[in-house]
Amino acid sequence: MSNEIKLVFTGSAGAGKTSAIAAISEIPVINTDVRATDLTTLQHKSKTTVAMDYGELTLDDGQKLRLYGTPGQQRFDYMWRILIKGALGLIILVDNSGTDPIGDLARYLDNFRGFINETSAVIGVTRMDISAEPNLQCYYDYLGERSIQLPVFPVDARSRESIVMLIQALIAMLEYGN
């Protein structure tokens, strides 16, 4: 495997992409969050990403990861296409306390379908402490209906341990070819 790996965090608005990269980056993160003017879509936070997040992490075995986060809101979809270029893996975060978490997941699976088919992805479900439903089985049932085989993990985007575990699962999939 190459010595530098680009990974992309995507997923619904407020799921925790910016928090996740901040939690694990060993360099000061590049952050493009601005004040949100539409508080209806972002009930639990006041800022939103409009360009990208960037951080870096070196794994114990010396492998260097370049971590990019996308904006979550659909109107920024042009940034998704820019940021995914050259990436080796995708992390989809879903806010379990949102109004339609499975629908959110569906949207990101559709948007990144080509990329996911060619490389790999993992799904992290955040904010399960706030809303326990839908449970993980619901996610697996939905993926099963679509014949998609991707692992789903409950994560807390604020927790370094939690996000590193998610990344390690993704790296393992990349190394052993799913």
Next chain:
Amino acid sequence: MLSSAQIAQLELQLNKLFDQCQVVTAAVVATIDGHFCAQKQRANTYSLERLATMGSTLMSLGDTITAELKMGGCDNVISENREGIVVFMHVGRDLVLVTLTTQKNALGMLLSHTRRCVEELTKTL
């Protein structure tokens, strides 16, 4: 979000910009988080809703870069292209103005009128 009175004010100022500056081809105002607020163009050439959102993206990158270099706040970002020029400017804390011209050598005109429009907007909003 903006009130309808504020949107009307934006449109009024865009009209003024178009009266005073012959080279401007299109202009759009967005919130800093990428919501479309108002637009004007000479012909119906562009889809400015997406440009509004992109304006917020580019302005935030401008701010990120100048913060990295410790150069103070970013006033504007200029994109000079083979077939025209695009200028991105902050309007106060919450808005972004994007103007463009298809005339390649009109940067000075576009910049000065866009800046004036920003001043008017910050005064009236």
